[in-house]
Amino acid sequence: MSATDAVAAEEDVTDRWSAVRDLPPSAKLVAKVLDYNDTLTQSELAEETLLPPRTVRYALSRLEEEDVVDSRFSFADARKRLYTLSV
Template identity: 60%
Template structure:
């Protein structure tokens, strides 16, 4: 069963510490690595929040999230604050 960044935060664990996670991340473009790092520090975040925190354009963040999703490194759910938005978090 995979764990989320939110669950690991309570345990003091970082997804970047997992060798399998790091190996899958290594194959991705730099934008995906930056988005993963932002999600490691502050999660869950919406696409707009990720763009603001990473200083990347929306389109690049969308591409990075798609690549992270294809590698099964990121998960999403609807925001509790605004059900029209999805928020993203790292999974392991």
């Protein structure tokens, strides 16, 4: 990989997270956990991040406002929503 390729790859990563940059720390943490895990429910996110469920709800709402996460209903349990990172 040349130096130009490395700079271009770093710019792609920077651009990818630009929508998250000005969000609260809880939203950044939730986004990063979703980056490491493909799809999680809200309760799974609360377990992984060690954040209270209310904080995770707020973080997810902020991320949805910025179109950073996608949500869909779980086929296994229609009461739950599954969240995935879309950036």
